Amino acid sequence: MKIFVDIDECMGLPCLNGGSCINEFGNYTCNCTSAIGFAGRNCDRDQFVIYKEFLPWANARQKCVDRGGDLASIGTAAELGILSDLFATSTDNMWIWIGLNDRATENEFVWSDGTTSVFPQWHDDEPGGGRGENCAFIMSQVKDLYDVTCSKGLYYVCEFK
Ligand SMILES: [Ca+2]
Ligand SMILES: [Ca+2]
Ligand SMILES: [Ca+2]
Numbered sequence: 065m066k067i068f069v070d071i072d073e074c075m076g077l078p079c080l081n082g083g084s085c086i087n088e089f090g091n092y093t094c095n096c097t098s099a100i101g102f103a104g105r106n107c108d109r110d111q112f113v114i115y116k117e118f119l120p121w122a123n124a125r126q127k128c129v130d131r132g133g134d135l136a137s138i139g140t141a142a143e144l145g146i147l148s149d150l151f152a153t154s155t156d157n158m159w160i161w162i163g164l165n166d167r168a169t170e171n172e173f174v175w176s177d178g179t180t181s182v183f184p185q186w187h188d189d190e191p192g193g194g195r196g197e198n199c200a201f202i203m204s205q206v207k208d209l210y211d212v213t214c215s216k217g218l219y220y221v222c223e224f225k
Contacts, residue, residue, distance in 0.1 A: 083107030101146045103224045111224055112136055112147055114160060118217030121199040124161045125176055128222035135163035136223040137179035144183050144207065147221070151204035161220035164200035164209065166191070173200065177223065184209055 074085035079094035081102040086093045099107035119127065125135045138144050151158070163176035173182065173191070184207060191197065191211035199214035202221075212218075 078106050080106050080108045100142070101149070109224055112143075112150060112221055113224070114150060114158070114219060114221045116158075116219050119161075119220060120217060121161050121165065121214040121220075124218070124220035125163070128220070131222060131224075133222040133224040134177035135161060136221040137163050137175035137177045138184050138202070139175070139179040139181040140183055147202070148207060150221075151207070154204065156204070157206075158204040159201050159210075159218045160204060161199065161201050161218050162209075163223075165198055165214070166211070167198040167214065170195055170198075186210070 068089070070089050072087045073092035074087045077085070078092060079085045079099070081099040083094040083096045083099035083102065083106070086095060094105060094107050096102055096104070096107040101111050103109050103111040115127065128134050136147070138147065164173050164182065165176065166173045168174070171191070184202065187203070187206070187208035187210050190209060191200070193211045193213070197211040197213055200209050200211050201218050202209055
């Protein structure tokens with residue numbers, strides 16, 4: 065007969081920034097919902113990171129994927145709030161790629177990471193670029209969305225889970 069003894073890994077407080085710890089047999093999980101703006105195994109990593117290099121949408125997305133994330137999806141008011149706080153750290157009105165695009169089917173906008181809800185607002189008369197504009201960016205000061213041609217070089221924001 066073997067006896068298994070579970071150690072409560074949560075006793076070591078592995079979840080940072082206010083994340084809640086769930087003890088499991090020989091393991092633990094951090095729920096980062098209460099760690100606003102943080103992600104990762106231990107809620108130790110920024111959920112959103114803005115990269116200030118000018119890249120076309122597809123290249124920007126690949127950079128996010130290579131880093132273990134994707135272009136940001138903004139599916140809730142909470143996520144828009146976290147991004148708004150990030151934007152407020154700069155006085156520039158930045159044009160920033162997000163994951164929203166209608167590259168597959170005209171006017172069917174989807175998030176590159178599979179998120180299904182769209183929280184932020186399109187700017188007046190957007191999206192309006194038809195087949196010539198299939199990628200969306202967010203303008204940091206107004207926090208509205210615009211569609212533009214995907215080959216444009218813009219800043220981008222990655223999201224990490
Ligand atoms: Ca998201
Ligand atoms: Ca389009
Ligand atoms: Ca447009």
